Amino acid sequence: MKTHGDHAVVCGAGMAGLLTACALAGRYRHVTLIERDRLDGGMAARRGVPQGPHVHALFRLDDVVERLCPGLSDALVSKGAHHASARDMWMEVLGVTWRPSLDRRVVSASRPFLEHHLRNRVLNAPGVRILSGCQVTGVLQDPHGRRVTGVHVSHLGALDDPGAARPECIEADLVVDAIGRTGRGRAWLESLGYPCPPEQKMTVGVRYASRTFRMRTVQPPVSYTFVAPRQDSRRGLVLAAQENGTWVVSQTCYGDTRPPGDGDEFLEYACRLLPDEAAKAVQDAEPLSPISTYHFAAGHHRLYSKVRHHPQGLLSTGDSLCALNPVYGTGIIIAAQLALHLRHCLDEAAGGTGGTDDLAERFYHGAGRITRGAWQLNVLLDRLLNPTANSTPATRLATAALRRVIRRADQDKLLADAFLEAMEHSRPARLLRPHIMLRALAPGARSGRSA
Numbered sequence: 005m006k007t008h009g010d011h012a013v014v015c016g017a018g019m020a021g022l023l024t025a026c027a028l029a030g031r032y033r034h035v036t037l038i039e040r041d042r043l044d045g046g047m048a049a050r051r052g053v054p055q056g057p058h059v060h061a062l063f064r065l066d067d068v069v070e071r072l073c074p075g076l077s078d079a080l081v082s083k084g085a086h087h088a089s090a091r092d093m094w095m096e097v098l099g100v101t102w103r104p105s106l107d108r109r110v111v112s113a114s115r116p117f118l119e120h121h122l123r124n125r126v127l128n129a130p131g132v133r134i135l136s137g138c139q140v141t142g143v144l145q146d147p148h149g150r151r152v153t154g155v156h157v158s159h160l161g162a163l164d165d166p167g168a169a170r171p172e173c174i175e176a177d178l179v180v181d182a183i184g185r186t187g188r189g190r191a192w193l194e195s196l197g198y199p200c201p202p203e204q205k206m207t208v209g210v211r212y213a214s215r216t217f218r219m220r221t222v223q224p225p226v227s228y229t230f231v232a233p234r235q236d237s238r239r240g241l242v243l244a245a246q247e248n249g250t251w252v253v254s255q256t257c258y259g260d261t262r263p264p265g266d267g268d269e270f271l272e273y274a275c276r277l278l279p280d281e282a283a284k285a286v287q288d289a290e291p292l293s294p295i296s297t298y299h300f301a302a303g304h305h306r307l308y309s310k311v312r313h314h315p316q317g318l319l320s321t322g323d324s325l326c327a328l329n330p331v332y333g334t335g336i337i338i339a340a341q342l343a344l345h346l347r348h349c350l351d352e353a354a355g356g357t358g359g360t361d362d363l364a365e366r367f368y369h370g371a372g373r374i375t376r377g378a379w380q381l382n383v384l385l386d387r388l389l390n391p392t393a394n395s396t397p398a399t400r401l402a403t404a405a406l407r408r409v410i411r412r413a414d415q416d417k418l419l420a421d422a423f424l425e426a427m428e429h430s431r432p433a434r435l436l437r438p439h440i441m442l443r444a445l446a447p448g449a450r451s452g453r454s455a
């Protein structure tokens with residue numbers, strides 16, 4: 005394996021930062037993750053990742069994340085992560101309910117658990133280290149303004165002496181912005197005098213309310229129950245098994261719908277949405293945490309591939325590049341695919357296409373292909389489940405096709421599995437293939453009960 009430089013800096017040690025560091029390990033002699041939160045080695049939820057207490061579905065851990073971090077799935081399971089087959093799911097979308105027939109392993113765990121174990125793995129890789137309690141405040145560039153040469157950081161002072169923050173410049177051959185959806189990556193680009201990429205925006209307005217439980221005598225019948233937001237109440241829910249016998253209930257409310265205010269209301273709404281057996285289990289369960297809430301206002305998709313000139317040595321990835329509606333659970337897999345793609349771009353360069361000089365162009369070209377499908381699927385699902393969302397005639401047509409697939413998912417396993425695979429792979433076009441459409445439009449299709 006060829007190294008491409010002495011030092012790569014990854015800004016942000018969330019999921020995209022950690023996965024990117026996996027991809028860069030060995031390809032740069034040193035890889036430094038710079039994280040604003042102070043990480044003490046524990047597993048507690050943290051300020052920089054307010055989504056931590058809410059359900060995190062992990063699609064395609066075995067076939068994508070494993071390629072970056074071999075052995076991670078088994079390591080998670082050995083530490084207590086739940087594992088089951090994809091058949092052990094129950095889905096309700098538009099009032100149609102079904103169980104997938106795909107037989108593949110699904111590993112599930114809370115976000116802090118996943119991040120903690122992934123971080124430990126990444127920090128064991130040669131040359132990788134983390135600077136925590138250190139905020140990236142800007143980027144450095146060469147005198148010609150063509151290349152980013154490092155980052156400005158501020159080492160945050162001790163908790164009891166926040167005034168003691170200490171600035172520093174850290175030089176690097178590559179800087180990766182993985183600071184998440186609220187980060188200032190675009191502002192850094194502007195500060196260098198480069199145009200910001202055009203941006204697609206999507207108003208989502210979903211509120212989460214989540215609580216962790218331990219089941220007592222009654223167990224839920226399946227490991228993962230997904231109820232897409234219903235069109236009448238605008239409420240949805242996920243009940244998922246997590247590590248060490250714990251379970252999380254995440255309720256999702258759109259628009260003006262209010263999340264449950266207290267434990268009683270939380271149970272009441274959850275039981276209205278859950279199938280009977282699962283509702284009994286949650287009623288009987290012991291709460292392990294307070295109710296955490298989170299508001300996700302809007303998603304974005306930044307089209308870097310549409311920009312002609314990029315500073316070399318600076319890339320954006322993860323939610324900073326494309327932040328999707330969390331209800332569909334695809335952010336981590338997209339971050340993993342982007343990290344794999346970055347590794348491929350670097351290895352391809354090692355094969356003779358000329359170092360890392362055009363890395364930004366090649367990375368964003370392929371990244372656009374990865375994020376486009378995910379974005380389109382988000383738009384379609386939002387249009388389907390949240391009919392007030394804006395839409396174009398093409399979206400309305402594709403939504404009508406998607407609706408037909410879902411309406412028959414309970415009668416036709418091929419359609420049910422095609423829907424799940426389209427979500428996992430973020431490829432809505434898969435649902436529009438002729439053999440799928442023929443089955444979805446076949447005479448006799450009945451509509452599901454009213455959602």
Ligand SMILES: Cc1cc2nc3c(=O)[nH]c(=O)nc-3n(C[C@H](O)[C@H](O)[C@H](O)COP(=O)(O)OP(=O)(O)OC[C@H]3O[C@@H](n4cnc5c(N)ncnc54)[C@H](O)[C@@H]3O)c2cc1C
Pocket residue numbers: 015016017018019020021038039040041051052053055058059060061062063138139140141182183184185187212298300321322323324330331332333334335336337339
């Ligand atoms: C409620 C909710 C539920 C979700 N559920 C799912 C799910 O089921 N499945 C799924 O795949 N995805 C889910 N997601 C999306 C998933 O959390 C993100 O896609 C994923 O975390 C993206 O990782 P990231 O590293 O880009 O951002 P983040 O994980 O948010 O990490 C950003 C990191 O950057 C750090 N940081 C910020 N600014 C600075 C700075 N200036 N200097 C240094 N560090 C900085 C932050 O502290 C943080 O550690 C959910 C999101 C939400 C909001």
